[in-house]
Amino acid sequence: MTNLAAFVILWMLIAETSIGPASGLSQSDWDRWASAAKSTFEKAVDVGKDSIVKLSTAAGKVVNHVKDATLGERCNKRWIIANTSGLEQTLKASLCGQHIAIKHILASLGQLKRDFKSKSMHQPRLFHFYGGRGTGKTYAAQIVIDHLYRQGEYSSFVHVFSPAKDFPDRTMDYIYASRLRQKLIKLVSLCPHRLFIFDDFDKMSLLVNLALKPLLAKSRVQEFSRSIFLFMGTGGQERIMSTLISLYRDGASRDTLTADSFRQSRGPTTGTCGADRICDAGVDTTLESRFVDVPFLPLERAHVECCLKSAARRLSCSVEQYQDRLTKAVDFRKYERWEFAAAGCKKLAIQLIDVCL
The missing domain is CATH 3.40.50.300 (P-loop containing nucleotide triphosphate hydrolases)
Known part of the structure; x- marks a missing residue:
C-alpha cells in the first residue's frame, strides 16, 4: 500500500503540476510537503486499505496542497469560489x-x-x-x-x-x-x-x-x-x-x-x-x-442591537451582561420622533473588542 501511495502521488505531481527537483524549490519546502503527504496517506490507509478510490482522493488533496504552496493563487474555481x-x-x-x-x-x-x-x-x-x-x-x-x-x-x-x-x-x-x-x-x-x-x-x-x-x-x-x-x-x-x-x-x-x-x-x-x-x-x-x-439607510436602535449580537457571534463572545452598556456607548441623534445612530455601528465594534478580547 505504501508503494502504491508513493507511486500515485508521484505520478499526479508530475502530471498535474510539472513540479520536480529541477524547479529550484528548497529542501525545507519539499520536506514540509512530504510530511503533509505522509500524514494524508496514513489517514487514508487507516480508513480502508483496499479502497483505491479513497487513495486517489487523498492523492488529489496532496496535489492541491503542493499546487497551492508552489503556484499560489490562480484564476480558477478553486480560488474564485463564488459561494x-x-x-x-x-x-x-x-x-x-x-x-x-x-x-x-x-x-x-x-x-x-x-x-x-x-x-x-x-x-x-x-x-x-x-x-x-x-x-x-x-x-x-x-x-x-x-x-x-x-x-x-x-x-x-x-x-x-x-x-x-x-x-x-x-x-x-x-x-x-x-x-x-x-x-x-x-x-x-x-x-x-x-x-x-x-x-x-x-x-x-x-x-x-x-x-x-x-x-x-x-x-x-x-x-x-x-x-x-x-x-x-x-x-x-x-x-x-x-x-x-x-x-x-x-x-x-x-x-x-x-x-x-x-x-x-x-x-x-x-x-x-x-x-x-x-x-x-x-x-x-x-x-x-x-x-x-x-x-x-441610517441605523436605528434595534439595528445597533442587531449589530452587537452579530459581532458577538463572530467573536464567539457572550455579551448579554454588557449589552445595555455597549448600546449606551453609541451616540443616537433624534430626528422628530425617531432616533438614529450618528456613526452607525463603528464605535460599537471597538467597544465590543475591548469586552471580548
Whole structure:
C-alpha cells in the first residue's frame, strides 16, 4: 500500500503540476510537503486499505496542497469560489437594517457561480454603495469579498483604490486616469474575475469616469464582462435621512421601502467631484447610468442591537451582561420622533473588542 501511495502521488505531481527537483524549490519546502503527504496517506490507509478510490482522493488533496504552496493563487474555481449561498446566508444574518442592500446585492451576484462556468458574454457588474458612515457599506463589501474569493481580502484578485492613498494630488486626475486604465487592462488580461473597489468615490468620480468609460464602451466591454466594480461613498446621506423621515412621517414602514424611494437621494456624482477634486461638468454620465444604486439607510436602535449580537457571534463572545452598556456607548441623534445612530455601528465594534478580547 505504501508503494502504491508513493507511486500515485508521484505520478499526479508530475502530471498535474510539472513540479520536480529541477524547479529550484528548497529542501525545507519539499520536506514540509512530504510530511503533509505522509500524514494524508496514513489517514487514508487507516480508513480502508483496499479502497483505491479513497487513495486517489487523498492523492488529489496532496496535489492541491503542493499546487497551492508552489503556484499560489490562480484564476480558477478553486480560488474564485463564488459561494453565493453562503453570501445570502451571511448578508441576511449579519447586515443589520439594510434589506434594500441585501436584495440588490443578491439579485446581481446570485448567478456568479453559473456565470463562471458559462462562456457567453456578460455585462460587468457596477455597484454604487452610498449612505452615511457606519451604515454597513464597508462591511457589506467585506462579506462579498469573503464569499467570492477563497483568500478573502488577501486575494490578488481584489483591488481597492482610495483618493488619499492612490490619487493624492488633485491636479493629476487626468494622469491618474490614464495610469488606472492601463493597470485595469493588464489585470483583466491575466484574470477577468476581479473585484475593483473605489472607496470615497465622491472624491474621485471624474477620475474614475475618465478611466473606466472607454474600457466599458461596447467595443471593449467583453474584456471586463466578468469583473465587478464597487463604488462606495457617503454622498447623499443628508438626503437619505430627510427622505426616510418624510416616508416615516407618511406612515411607511422601513421594510417596505425600496431603492426607488431613495433614487433622488444619491444626487449627482459624475462631474461633481467634491471640494478637493478638479471637476468637469461635461463628463458623460453613461457610466453612472449603469450603476446598481444601493442606498444604505441610517441605523436605528434595534439595528445597533442587531449589530452587537452579530459581532458577538463572530467573536464567539457572550455579551448579554454588557449589552445595555455597549448600546449606551453609541451616540443616537433624534430626528422628530425617531432616533438614529450618528456613526452607525463603528464605535460599537471597538467597544465590543475591548469586552471580548
